[in-house]
Amino acid sequence: MSEGLKWLQCPVCKETIYWKVPSDVLKDVDRFPTPIVIKHNDHYLVCYVDSHYQLADTEVASAYIEAQAKET
Numbered sequence: 001m002s003e004g005l006k007w008l009q010c011p012v013c014k015e016t017i018y019w020k021v022p023s024d025v026l027k028d029v030d031r032f033p034t035p036i037v038i039k040h041n042d043h044y045l046v047c048y049v050d051s052h053y054q055l056a057d058t059e060v061a062s063a064y065i066e067a068q069a070k071e072t
Contacts, residue, residue, distance in 0.1 A: 006053075011060055012043045021053055033057065 007018050017040055026034065026049070033048035033056040044061040 006055060008047070008055060008058060010040055010043075010045065011058060012045075013041060015040075017045075019047075021049060023053075026053070037061070 005018055005020050007016055009015070010017050017038065019038055021036060032051040036047045036049055038045045038047055046059045046061055047055055048057040050056045
């Protein structure tokens, strides 16, 4: 698998973003590509990563709500 630092050009502000997906986070994922949400400045990107940790697709989150989960 191709772990490590990834980069992409932000489709919103055109800055280069460097990001890393921790390998232990994706070990239990059943379906690929899987979405990864990246907060960049004042906007969010949804990046889809394949089973080899390669970027498969990117989209801009046009609207979002930040929520916190609470375990019961």
